[in-house]
């Protein structure tokens with residue numbers, strides 16, 4: 001029997017299913033919700049009458065595995081690529097950071113030096129820290145797994161301005177924890193891979209369709225392999241015969257499988273495994289040690305464009321030193337009455353302190369930051385809003401976390417046909433769609449013996465000579 005039961009239809013579950021189907025196995029994805037995508041999906045909002053993403057999701061050019069998955073799904077052309085990021089810096093116009101034709105790691109040097117956000121001393125200090133990141137290579141990065149990134153910034157004599165205006169916005173956006181809480185190796189990876197390794201790596205990809213539409217082709221691929229997707233099906237437990245997983249238990253009864261892949265979060269997994277399973281499989285022992293970090297997404301609808309000044313419109317804005325971290329221009333939407341509204345999405349990462357706030361309090365704060373970033377928007381009120389609190393957006397990538405992130409394969413006396421995936425597993429990546437796709441590919445390889453994780457984009461020759469990898 002070649003049926004693989006996959007618990008969860010998020011990115012990891014879809015990745016595991018698509019790759020195992022290609023190897024002749026029969027994947028059956030069981031998803032508790034009525035749609036695919038997990039934490040990277042969309043919902044119908046009755047208030048605005050719009051289909052909204054739970055939050056803006058960004059991929060980068062260095063995300064080889066999620067991009068490979070999109071390609072296999074045939075949706076890669078639904079990404080729009082941004083080679084530059086815009087950094088609010090009022091009362092001046094926003095600064096632009098972009099790669100040019102210089103070889104990595106110098107590809108952003110010219111525009112970085114032109115940014116008015118930082119003093120020349122801070123720029124030199126940031127450049128020195130970047131050089132240190134290159135020279136330390138991958139081994140040096142891993143040596144920071146037990147220390148917060150802020151200690152690296154201390155060692156590199158980074159000023160408060162450099163931290164607030166440069167390091168913090170990037171780290172909190174990518175790792176969903178501030179510099180003084182995130183494990184050094186996670187933050188270092190963002191800079192080594194995303195900013196230094198190559199000129200394409202930092203290019204930002206944004207979906208031009210609803211996130212949930214990206215997964216539509218999965219159903220056809222799995223059906224063609226003899227498998228399928230069962231939405232609205234909750235796994236209540238993993239069936240275990242004392243040695244192997246024999247399938248999963250749902251409200252409809254036992255769903256047998258030759259292999260079981262769990263892609264659910266650690267707290268959910270803890271609910272569907274039994275004590276005897278935990279006793280023999282060490283990957284299941286530390287599930288309660290994973291904390292979570294929230295993200296807040298705020299959809300704002302205006303009658304006039306707001307992300308623009310007298311010279312141009314901005315597709316997005318980073319807000320250095322502010323509570324709101326990003327604004328994204330999501331284009332216009334047509335309401336039921338035929339009016340065109342301008343859709344702006346605000347993102348607040350590591351949003352613990354925002355979780356108790358009411359919607360009106362949240363919107364008030366976000367509008368203060370919008371008026372700061374784009375002074376011309378002052379006084380313009382949104383005609384509709386929708387806040388989305390994702391309390392368990394990502395696992396907390398704190399120092400020491402990598403020691404307990406489990407691999408896909410059972411080691412030692414583990415349950416031989418139970419495979420783990422999900423962004424919290426041992427992927428070498430923070431909690432991202434890239435990490436989720438990697439984990440799914442690794443699980444599929446562990447089962448089928450074929451395929452595997454897609455290699456990183458090779459670094460440029462100069463940065464490689466300098467010692468990055």
Ligand SMILES: Cc1cc2nc3c(=O)[nH]c(=O)nc-3n(C[C@H](O)[C@H](O)[C@H](O)COP(=O)(O)OP(=O)(O)OC[C@H]3O[C@@H](n4cnc5c(N)ncnc54)[C@H](O)[C@@H]3O)c2cc1C
Pocket residue numbers: 007008009010011012013030031032033036037038039040054055056057058059233234235236263264265268272295296297390392393394421422423424431432433434435436
């Ligand atoms: C607000 C927000 C913003 C983000 N921004 C970005 C970004 O910009 N870029 C980026 O790369 N990443 C981003 N992420 C992270 C990214 O969404 C996740 O890392 C990724 O989607 C995780 O995928 P996954 O498959 O590992 O887990 P999940 O998406 O959580 O999938 C697990 C699935 O299992 C299902 N499930 C749970 N229990 C059961 C059960 N008992 N039976 C059946 N099914 C079950 C769940 O419903 C879910 O669909 C963001 C996340 C959030 C929440």
